[in-house]
Amino acid sequence: MPPALTLYRRLVLLAFGLTAFVVVFGAYVRLSDAGLGCPDWPGCYGKLSPAHAAGQILDAHEANPHGPVSMPKAWKEMIHRYAAAGLGLLIIAIAVLASRLGGHAKVSRRVAWLLVGVVALQGMLGKWTVTLLLKPAIVTAHLIGGLTTLALLAWLALRALGVERLQAGGTGGVAPRLCLAARLGLVLLIAQIALGGWTSTNYAALACTDFPTCHGSLWPQADYANAFHVVRELGMTADGELLSNAALTAIHWSHRVGALLVGVVLLVLGATLAKRQGTERLGLALTGALLLQVTLGIANVRLSLPLGLAAAHNAGAALLLVLMVSINYRLAAMPARMRQRFVALVG
Structure with missing residues (x-):
């Protein structure tokens, strides 16, 4: 098997596993009321991590102890964002490799690039989920987008494995x-x-x-x-x-x-x-x-x-x-x- 095809297959399987984590962990974040743990996007109070924004998070929590912002909720939200960003990079790499491999029977260039579009839309939906304060239509669309990503990666994985x-x-x-x-x-x-x-x-x-x-x-x-x-x-x-x-x-x-x-x-x-x-x-x-x-x-x-x-x-x-x-x-x-x-x- 060509090295590029081996790498492609490994990246598809890795992306599939990471997507499963992102989907399930995203549900956990929402169900634990941590979806607004960092009320801005893509950072947390404009910072890279909750640790860098500890002062703002603690002030918000003291002002509203039962509100959506706390240090544990902020970390949940940001871990989900970090994983989603890593997944986006993986999918771009998969699409580039798919293009390099051309018309190989175990590769689908169009589905790979379709995934890039889906993930780009997912990023925007993730932003709007926060900035539009958990509007049901946006949050539901974000969930559907995550599962669409999972389904497309499952299809790519089945093809890459030669099922x-x-x-x-x-x-x-x-x-x-x-x-x-x-x-x-x-x-x-x-x-x-x-x-x-x-x-x-x-x-x-x-x-x-x-x-x-x-x-x-x-x-x-x-x-x-x-x-x-x-x-x-x-x-x-x-x-x-x-x-x-x-x-x-x-x-x-x-x-x-x-x-x-x-x-x-x-x-x-x-x-x-x-x-x-x-x-x-x-x-x-x-x-x-x-x-x-x-x-x-x-x-x-x-x-x-x-x-x-x-x-x-x-x-x-x-x-x-x-x-x-x-x-x-x-x-x-x-x-x-x-x-x-x-x-x-x-x-």
Whole structure:
């Protein structure tokens, strides 16, 4: 294997691992109310680290001991920024190497450069998350951007590792409807992750504290109009009034209903893959990850959202996304000739 290709593969795997850390740690930062631990960007009170800004941080904390600024919160926020900056540099290096390697079968230049664009947008969303004071639409978009980065790096890693793709149709091939089911499952999972992000960024995770009902009902009173109005401040309606409990209930209950729908689709897909030769491990992994995620979701409601379990629920969503990207990568829902043209296009 050429040295440049070996380096490329190692960088992709390293970036994938770092992205997983950034996504999960970012959720931990948000859930521990440290998202404004440094109220400016990209530094902390204009300094390189919280240690250099200790005076300003201590003054802010003394003025408002229960506010968003403290030394531990500032370090959490800045560690997340340092890791994200390192990831950005890694992705630029991957794109440059991909260009040098040209049209190698294990490399995709276009996806690599697409990642550079995604990470640049992520940097801006990270800035706006702070400067616009945690607007739900911005924070949710930042979460989706992080998971998009993770999904694209998973795809690059699978290709760099030379993972075999299964052809649709033909004797012994994958049934086209199974491929379509995998695509549908991925789309539904992405929508559910976005809904979960909206639930988290609006602090609606405990709008319903009972399970399986919500406020003792399977169809609780809810305000869906204000719940899903995107352009508004945190905790406020578009008209500037306080967001009601009914609106938070609508967000939470929608996430639960979505989880039921996605759960059924992925459970059937996982069981089908587990019965098929060549995809057994993916099917079992998907089923196991799904059951774990459902368990974590229920536990978060019943145990009033402990920080560790809440962060683990975010990690579970990332794991499901990576598994669904892997499944869709393996199930090539096109004849070989069309697949070759597509690979040539994206390569």
